Amino acid sequence: MANNYKDNEFDVIIVGGGITGAGTARDCAMRGLKVLLIERHDIATGATGRNHGLLHSGARYAVTDKESATECIEENMILRRIARHCVDETEGFFITLPEDDLDYQKKFVESCLAAGISAEVIDPKDAIRMEPSVNPDLIGAVKVPDGSVDPFRLCAANMLDAKLHGAKILVYTEVTSFIKEGDTVRGVKVVDTKTGQEAEYYAPVTVNAAGIWGHGIAAMAGANIGMFPAKGALLIFAHRVNSIVINRCRKPANADILVPGDTVCVIGTTSTKVPFEECDNMHVTPDEVDLLLTEGAKLAPSLASTRILRAYAGVRPLVSADNDPSGRNISRGIVCLDHETRDGIKGFVSITGGKLMTYRLMAEQATDVVCRKLGIDRSCETAVIPLPGSEGGKTEEVSKKIWAAPTTAQKASAGRAGTRARGISFDNSVDAALVCECEEVSVGEVKSAIENLEVHNLVDLRRRTRVGMGTCQGELCACRAAGLLGKAHGCTERAEKDLRSFMNERWKGMYPIAWGNTLREADYTQWVYNQVLGFNVEE
Amino acid sequence: MKFDTVIIGGGLAGLTAGLRLQQKGKSVAIVSAGQNALHFSSGTFGVLNEGAEIPENHPYMKLNLEGYLAEVIPFFASAGVVLKGNPLKNSWRITPMGKRQEARFFMEDADPLEGKDTLIGKKALVVSFPGFLDFNTSFLAASLEKSGTAVRIELLALPEMDRLRENPSEMRSVNVARVMDRAWNKVVSEVKLLLKGEDVIVLPQVFGLKDSAIVSAIRESFDQKVLFVGTMPPSVPGMRTQMKLKQSFEAAGGTFLMGDEVLSAEISSERVVSVKTRNLGDHALEADAFILASGSYFSKGLSATTEEVFEPLFGLDVNFSEGRSSWYDADFYSAQPFNNFGVMTDEKFRALKEGKPVLNLYAAGSVLGGADALRLGCGAGVAILSGLAVADAIAPESK
Numbered sequence: 001m002a003n004n005y006k007d008n009e010f011d012v013i014i015v016g017g018g019i020t021g022a023g024t025a026r027d028c029a030m031r032g033l034k035v036l037l038i039e040r041h042d043i044a045t046g047a048t049g050r051n052h053g054l055l056h057s058g059a060r061y062a063v064t065d066k067e068s069a070t071e072c073i074e075e076n077m078i079l080r081r082i083a084r085h086c087v088d089e090t091e092g093f094f095i096t097l098p099e100d101d102l103d104y105q106k107k108f109v110e111s112c113l114a115a116g117i118s119a120e121v122i123d124p125k126d127a128i129r130m131e132p133s134v135n136p137d138l139i140g141a142v143k144v145p146d147g148s149v150d151p152f153r154l155c156a157a158n159m160l161d162a163k164l165h166g167a168k169i170l171v172y173t174e175v176t177s178f179i180k181e182g183d184t185v186r187g188v189k190v191v192d193t194k195t196g197q198e199a200e201y202y203a204p205v206t207v208n209a210a211g212i213w214g215h216g217i218a219a220m221a222g223a224n225i226g227m228f229p230a231k232g233a234l235l236i237f238a239h240r241v242n243s244i245v246i247n248r249c250r251k252p253a254n255a256d257i258l259v260p261g262d263t264v265c266v267i268g269t270t271s272t273k274v275p276f277e278e279c280d281n282m283h284v285t286p287d288e289v290d291l292l293l294t295e296g297a298k299l300a301p302s303l304a305s306t307r308i309l310r311a312y313a314g315v316r317p318l319v320s321a322d323n324d325p326s327g328r329n330i331s332r333g334i335v336c337l338d339h340e341t342r343d344g345i346k347g348f349v350s351i352t353g354g355k356l357m358t359y360r361l362m363a364e365q366a367t368d369v370v371c372r373k374l375g376i377d378r379s380c381e382t383a384v385i386p387l388p389g390s391e392g393g394k395t396e397e398v399s400k401k402i403w404a405a406p407t408t409a410q411k412a413s414a415g416r417a418g419t420r421a422r423g424i425s426f427d428n429s430v431d432a433a434l435v436c437e438c439e440e441v442s443v444g445e446v447k448s449a450i451e452n453l454e455v456h457n458l459v460d461l462r463r464r465t466r467v468g469m470g471t472c473q474g475e476l477c478a479c480r481a482a483g484l485l486g487k488a489h490g491c492t493e494r495a496e497k498d499l500r501s502f503m504n505e506r507w508k509g510m511y512p513i514a515w516g517n518t519l520r521e522a523d524y525t526q527w528v529y530n531q532v533l534g535f536n537v538e539e
Numbered sequence: 540m541k542f543d544t545v546i547i548g549g550g551l552a553g554l555t556a557g558l559r560l561q562q563k564g565k566s567v568a569i570v571s572a573g574q575n576a577l578h579f580s581s582g583t584f585g586v587l588n589e590g591a592e593i594p595e596n597h598p599y600m601k602l603n604l605e606g607y608l609a610e611v612i613p614f615f616a617s618a619g620v621v622l623k624g625n626p627l628k629n630s631w632r633i634t635p636m637g638k639r640q641e642a643r644f645f646m647e648d649a650d651p652l653e654g655k656d657t658l659i660g661k662k663a664l665v666v667s668f669p670g671f672l673d674f675n676t677s678f679l680a681a682s683l684e685k686s687g688t689a690v691r692i693e694l695l696a697l698p699e700m701d702r703l704r705e706n707p708s709e710m711r712s713v714n715v716a717r718v719m720d721r722a723w724n725k726v727v728s729e730v731k732l733l734l735k736g737e738d739v740i741v742l743p744q745v746f747g748l749k750d751s752a753i754v755s756a757i758r759e760s761f762d763q764k765v766l767f768v769g770t771m772p773p774s775v776p777g778m779r780t781q782m783k784l785k786q787s788f789e790a791a792g793g794t795f796l797m798g799d800e801v802l803s804a805e806i807s808s809e810r811v812v813s814v815k816t817r818n819l820g821d822h823a824l825e826a827d828a829f830i831l832a833s834g835s836y837f838s839k840g841l842s843a844t845t846e847e848v849f850e851p852l853f854g855l856d857v858n859f860s861e862g863r864s865s866w867y868d869a870d871f872y873s874a875q876p877f878n879n880f881g882v883m884t885d886e887k888f889r890a891l892k893e894g895k896p897v898l899n900l901y902a903a904g905s906v907l908g909g910a911d912a913l914r915l916g917c918g919a920g921v922a923i924l925s926g927l928a929v930a931d932a933i934a935p936e937s938k
Contacts, residue, residue, distance in 0.1 A: 283869075286845075286864055429701075430670035433707050443672070480673065482675075483672060483678065484672075492678050492681035495678075504872070507870075511868075514843075514866060515843040515845050519836050522867075522877075523836035524579070526871070528579060531913065532581045532772065534636060534640040535872060
């Protein structure tokens with residue numbers, strides 16, 4: 001395809017820059033379509049960047065939802081191959097505590113095996129030896145192939161690959177309306193949220209991949225999807241307390257998963273239905289924090305005395321079955337809607353429900369529908385072709401292949417960028433200098449992200465490089481990075497405004513847990529910004 | 540071990556009180572856990588923002604504000620620290636982000652500007668070093684240009700700094716200052732070659748870590764005005780000031796227990812009898828009077844659980860509000876109620892415990908409640924003035 005197109009004409013327009021949209025853009029682009037992806041904010045700002053980062057084995061759903069469990073384990077194995085640099089193969093435990101029913105373990109193991117998930121019963125003593133942070137009172141443990149996955153990295157890698165296959169990505173661009181001819185969607189009207197510039201884009205098919213915001217997008221096109229925003233709150237701890245994922249072996253409940261990721265670990269989640277108006281501005285309440293702490297300490301008692309880095313919350317896009325407007329019959333499975341057959345709206349597809357783990361499968365299903373509509377017969381290759389950065393062998397080996405004797409900063413870079421770290425300059429002392437000491441991010445890596453990964457501001461940069469994600473939560477590195485961004489974009493005024501909002505965004509995750517060491521850090525950060533740097537509220 | 544006064548905390552408040560008492564002929568021991576706010580100083584001392592009202596429960600309400608302000612410059616001069624500024628009126632400094640911030644007293648390498656918009660010159664040469672990210676020349680230049688000064692930035696590559704660059708995290712102000720102790724005159728000669736008719740030279744505060752004589756020498760080397768601007772923390776002028784105060788305290792006969800921490804205290808009949816420290820173990824420190832100058836949250840003078848804000852050493856009364864959602868504001872830049880919390884005292888700065896004063900325990904500096912240092916710009920002022928006031932309360936007679 002993609003021959004005699006005007007600049008604003010595409011084969012497919014994808015609305016939403018989360019993992020589902022990114023995956024769909026990659027799949028469509030790999031099948032030869034001319035793709036436009038439109039995202040209102042930055043990539044991975046919704047539920048994609050606001051979850052555990054758990055590489056589900058599917059075991060959690062084995063007893064209650066076999067279909068989801070099977071999808072999970074299949075995608076789990078695929079991601080280990082195609083997204084090596086985003087995945088940490090930690091393994092996972094499902095532990096039984098004295099207050100839990102040990103009989104459930106048997107049913108759990110049987111269900112796992114039936115879904116194709118390996119599940120090995122471990123002696124509690126061995127479990128403690130393998131994972132010393134686990135609650136020593138445990139009476140049972142099952143080992144499953146859980147892991148952790150960096151959703152920001154995964155989303156960025158999908159976006160990058162889509163771009164490498166010719167896709168156009170527009171971030172900070174919001175769909176304001178659909179261009180319709182009768183009952184056919186012909187394209188979208190958009191506005192650049194930074195400049196206010198309006199534009200129109202045309203394509204025979206538009207895919208709604210906007211997560212919970214897909215409810216509004218569908219409504220804009222004239223379709224109704226029964227969605228229920230479910231808020232999930234999580235806490236990040238300042239250390240990697242556990243090296244193996246710890247779950248409770250019982251029916252899924254609040255705060256029963258502890259996931260190690262990079263230098264930290266994450267406990268979650270709660271589950272509360274919230275109104276749509278709240279989806280854009282999630283706050284974690286003191287009650288949610290208390291619940292997460294109490295339940296988390298049951299998985300790993302040392303959490304009670306470990307410093308918490310931040311609190312955050314995401315919104316799951318839960319979809320109710322079409323024949324159940326009450327929302328009681330909620331599915332966590334994939335929902336792929338062809339609005340032509342469902343609502344009589346031609347050229348419009350919604351892909352929703354599902355989870356981070358099954359994004360690739362969701363993308364495949366959506367792309368299949370798009371291709372069918374366009375009359376294209378090309379099979380999906382996203383399960384076999386690695387993402388950019390993951391082409392090399394094991395992640396640990398990558399840095400050694402690029403540099404003879406990699407420094408710790410180079411190892412950290414390779415851990416984040418995979419084989420793409422090759423393109424990061426460490427050639428001179430200025431590029432090798434560290435911007436962020438907590439996460440060991442160098443000037444060269446920041447420059448590379450600004451040049452290649454659509455970085456518009458500090459928050460974007462954090463999602464690409466982990467700048468400001470470490471123990472100090474961006475105290476000093478944010479200023480250094482703001483200097484580099486200011487130079488790259490040639491505008492210090494914008495960089496300063498950006499720095500102000502970056503610190504406010506960091507604070508949003510700190511104030512719900514502002515006691516102990518977090519309050520100490522806040523005391524210091526506020527002193528530095530207010531008294532040393534001169535940032536005041538009056539501006 | 541017996542002293543006249545034992546001070547818990549070796550920051551600005553503790554050192555001020557200690558030096559004052561030592562100058563009055565008392566024997567004083569200071570127990571200092573380590574870094575303090577001076578290490579993260581702005582190079583200036585704020586007393587009170589222009590137009591700010593002093594709240595009822597503020598420490599200033601318990602002391603002779605104007606009288607003590609007049610004493611600040613001579614007192615620091617007695618410790619070998621040169622301070623500039625009008626004791627009764629704020630001047631302005633340029634921050635590392637190029638903003639203008641008001642302050643009362645200025646360290647030697649901080650330059651008081653008369654007004655918020657005072658022009659620093661017609662043409663400025665801003666000098667930094669390649670890869671020194673903690674001095675943000677582009678922000679500085681942009682704000683100077685905005686105020687009407689033409690700016691040229693030059694980066695000086697000195698071979699003396701190459702060793703710092705070998706380690707990617709070494710390029711920080713203090714490490715640069717250590718190099719500059721040897722290489723400052725080279726900076727002077729190189730900058731002279733770079734000048735193209737500028738009337739003001741802007742340098743980072745990375746000179747004279749041990750002795751401000753280097754700062755004066757640099758100023759004297761140029762016909763042009765030299766303006767020093769702060770870096771990201773740590774602060775070279777702040778660390779130098781801390782060191783000078785400590786040396787003067789010790790020169791006057793004081794005992795400075797560095798890297799030690801008070802772990803417990805014995806209180807009997809409403810008086811502190813002794814304190815025990817980590818390093819001294821069972822050898823208690825006894826004294827007639829004790830000063831708590833242990834700082835705020837950052838220095839662990841105050842701590843918080845999910846339920847309460849407390850003073851961890853003596854369990855003193857703290858003016859915190861109930862329910863932790865009332866401790867903070869969701870906007871990072873707005874007033875944060877937790878900054879107002881601290882130890883409550885009587886009119887003589889004697890700390891309250893269960894509503895009653897501990898008769899020989901005084902509190903000074905940012906451990907005190909009622910002073911939101913960020914909102915009022917009073918952090919250093921509270922430390923210095925309450926330090927002096929507490930010392931005078933303990934030893935009213937002058938030597």
